[in-house]
Amino acid sequence: xxxxxQSPTHLIKTRGQQATLRCSPISGHTSVYWYQQALxxxxxxxxxxxxxxxxxxxxFPPRFSxxxxxxxxxxxxxxxLELEDSALYLCASSLYGDQKPQYFGDGTRxxxx
Amino acid sequence: xxxLEQSPQFLSIQEGENLTVYCNSSSVFSSLQWYRQEPGEGPxxxxxxxxxxxxxxxxxxxxxxxxxxxxxxxxxTAAQPGxxxxxxxxxxxxxxxxxxxxxxxxxxxxx
Numbered sequence: 001x002x003x004x005x006q007s008p009t010h011l012i013k014t015r016g017q018q019a020t021l022r023c024s025p026i027s028g029h030t031s032v033y034w035y036q037q038a039l040x041x042x043x044x045x046x047x048x049x050x051x052x053x054x055x056x057x058x059x060f061p062p063r064f065s066x067x068x069x070x071x072x073x074x075x076x077x078x079x080x081l082e083l084e085d086s087a088l089y090l091c092a093s094s095l096y097g098d099q100k101p102q103y104f105g106d107g108t109r110x111x112x113x
Numbered sequence: 114x115x116x117l118e119q120s121p122q123f124l125s126i127q128e129g130e131n132l133t134v135y136c137n138s139s140s141v142f143s144s145l146q147w148y149r150q151e152p153g154e155g156p157x158x159x160x161x162x163x164x165x166x167x168x169x170x171x172x173x174x175x176x177x178x179x180x181x182x183x184x185x186x187x188x189x190t191a192a193q194p195g196x197x198x199x200x201x202x203x204x205x206x207x208x209x210x211x212x213x214x215x216x217x218x219x220x221x222x223x224x
Contacts, residue, residue: 004155033210042217043156043201048210056209090155098207099144099163104155 002027004093004105012111013081021076021108025093031055032074033094033102034066038087046089049074050096078110086112116140117204119215126192127223134187134218136202143205145185146212147176150199192222 005024013019025032034046045058049068057064063079072093078085088109092102118137126132136145144163148156160169162178162185169176173196175188185202199219203212 031210033212035212043203043212043214045211045213050210056211058211092155098210099205101146101158101161102212103158104148106153106155 004091004103006089006091006105006108008108009106010109010111012113014113015081015083017081019078019081019085019110021078021089021091021110023074023076023091023093023105025072025074025091026103028095029093029103030072030096031094031100032068032072033092034074034076035090035092035104036060036087037090037107038084043090047076081112083112086110116213117202117215119200119202119218121218122216123219123221125221125223128193129191130222132189132192132220134200134202134220135184136186136204136215137184138204139183140204140206141182142213143182143207145178145182145205146203147185147187148201148203150201150217151197156201189220192220194222194224196220197222 007022031050035043037043048056066076068074088107090107092104094100094102147159150156160176165180165182167178173190199217201217202215
């Protein structure tokens with residue numbers, strides 16, 4: 001069974017540009033989560049989507065947004081990129097429910113020049 | 114302020130040694146997960162503990178959830194080079210899907 005898949009693996013952008021990251025969850029999972037893993041800061045919760053709706057968001061500015069499609073895949077969009085947005089962006093999926101185990105993909109490495 | 118404190122941050126040991134990693138908090142968690150992450154990859158779920166005092170074993174790895182559900186430990190017996198990686202604890206406080214992660218423990222097991 002395929003795990004969580006993310007694309008692209010690496011993404012290089014310059015300040016002020018916009019980035020789009022994609023995630024396909026494990027088959028049967030309806031919840032998708034996004035986390036940022038920045039050097040020295042650990043994993044920080046960004047967003048939770050389920051059934052096409054944003055269920056919760058972490059302490060990040062509005063230029064971090066996303067959506068979930070009818071097939072449960074998801075996009076994370078980051079507008080007006082700043083240098084400190086350089087990080088590994090991880091997507092996780094789970095069955096619906098606040099207590100369900102989350103399974104991670106291998107991430108997208110976003111580098112801002 | 115880090116809600117989940119992991120210790121030690123770095124651990125370098127010889128093959129065959131035992132080790133324990135700690136994950137502590139002043140807050141109660143409804144569940145706690147342990148993950149291992151290798152360079153260039155995402156975290157891989159090792160175990161989920163939900164009941165205070167619960168002990169789970171995964172081959173040479175033993176996980177324990179504190180009685181008050183505020184802390185957890187991971188004990189590895191007879192460590193092997195394949196155990197090398199970043200170990201992360203992550204707690205759930207029923208805050209809308211959000212997992213709260215510790216800073217991680219970087220383990221290096223030398224042959």
